[in-house]
Amino acid sequence: MKKNLFGLTLADLERELLPLPKFRAKQIAAHIYKHAVKNFDAMNDLPKNLRTELSSRFEIKIADLLKRLDSRDGLTTKFLLGLAGGAAVEIVLMRHDYGNSVCISSQVGCQMGCAFCASTLKGFERNLTAAEMLGEIFFAEEIFRGEGKKLDSVVVMGTGEPLMNFDELIKMLRLLHEDYCLGMSYRKITISTCGLVPAIKKLRDEKIPVTLSISLHAPDDKLRCALMPINSAFGLKSLLAAGDDYAQSTGRRVTYEYILIGGVNDTEEHARRLAKILSGQLANVNLIPFNPVDEKNFRPPTNNAVKKFFHFLNTHGIGATIRKEMGADVNAACGQLRAKILV
Ligand code: SF4
Numbered sequence: 553m554k555k556n557l558f559g560l561t562l563a564d565l566e567r568e569l570l571p572l573p574k575f576r577a578k579q580i581a582a583h584i585y586k587h588a589v590k591n592f593d594a595m596n597d598l599p600k601n602l603r604t605e606l607s608s609r610f611e612i613k614i615a616d617l618l619k620r621l622d623s624r625d626g627l628t629t630k631f632l633l634g635l636a637g638g639a640a641v642e643i644v645l646m647r648h649d650y651g652n653s654v655c656i657s658s659q660v661g662c663q664m665g666c667a668f669c670a671s672t673l674k675g676f677e678r679n680l681t682a683a684e685m686l687g688e689i690f691f692a693e694e695i696f697r698g699e700g701k702k703l704d705s706v707v708v709m710g711t712g713e714p715l716m717n718f719d720e721l722i723k724m725l726r727l728l729h730e731d732y733c734l735g736m737s738y739r740k741i742t743i744s745t746c747g748l749v750p751a752i753k754k755l756r757d758e759k760i761p762v763t764l765s766i767s768l769h770a771p772d773d774k775l776r777c778a779l780m781p782i783n784s785a786f787g788l789k790s791l792l793a794a795g796d797d798y799a800q801s802t803g804r805r806v807t808y809e810y811i812l813i814g815g816v817n818d819t820e821e822h823a824r825r826l827a828k829i830l831s832g833q834l835a836n837v838n839l840i841p842f843n844p845v846d847e848k849n850f851r852p853p854t855n856n857a858v859k860k861f862f863h864f865l866n867t868h869g870i871g872a873t874i875r876k877e878m879g880a881d882v883n884a885a886c887g888q889l890r891a892k893i894l895v
Pocket of ligand 1: 662663665666669670671672710711713746767
């Protein structure tokens with residue numbers, strides 16, 4: 553089996569390619585990451601015999617396209633990608649007025665068991681490697697480039713809990729940030745967590761100023777435990793303290809995601825409690841009207857409930873936005889496409 557060079561750091565490439573001199577590793581890294589070359593024969597600045605030797609020992613592989621779904625308005629595209637060992641993950645490309653972003657997965661399936669989420673439907677298979685996560689991003693970058701656009705930001709908010717895959721996540725982020733790779737600013741990267749408090753502290757200690765997004769979805773422990781089992785291990789008090797500490801340490805405003813589910817967490821009383829617990833935090837709230845999932849017995853909120861919730865927060869000192877509905881017609885909620893295709 554050929555060794556895949558995609559996803560290796562420059563230092564790893566240098567080691568892998570020994571006894572070749574270091575400048576060869578630099579040339580090859582530029583081909584892989586700057587020019588998206590996947591075939592050694594196209595590396596024209598390498599001697600022909602070296603290209604032949606590299607082709608016999610190595611490959612440059614990102615992911616296989618299994619399925620593509622485009623939204624009717626053309627703003628959202630969801631891909632199901634095939635990975636080593638038969639695994640499949642989803643990514644979602646979003647074309648906003650203010651830039652283009654990709655939402656990637658960090659695990660195959662998810663073990664966190666959030667009640668409203670389709671990612672749990674097929675159970676948990678495995679963590680993604682740093683190379684696989686970087687591959688999701690490069691796949692998106694190539695699609696955007698083909699459209700004459702560029703990838704502006706990355707959100708790790710697809711299937712999986714990224715902080716459960718901490719070491720590979722950090723490895724991927726550091727590589728993505730390298731000049732010889734995409735050179736992406738950490739400020740253009742958002743990591744979402746369902747609330748693993750010790751890992752939020754670990755992320756703070758990495759001193760990489762990515763935006764932290766915390767999936768809150770409830771303003772009190774009782775409701776949050778019912779929606780998100782993680783809350784039984786790390787309750788709201790410790791989670792909000794960890795979020796506040798992250799914001800103070802990095803100077804980065806934390807985003808609290810709040811999926812509005814009809815009749816569950818979308819009343820004015822919920823908004824009042826949410827404003828109370830977030831009062832004084834360097835934070836803003838992203839309200840997400842629930843995207844229906846066939847297998848889950850929840851319904852979307854009414855437009856009126858969304859407007860009232862939003863208005864309440866904004867008039868009580870909490871900056872809130874409503875996430876524009878994107879791609880409902882391509883099953884944009886995480887895990888939905890994978891669950892539907894992999895029956
Ligand atoms: S919401 Fe996120 S953490 Fe919760 S089950 Fe879905 S993918 Fe996992």
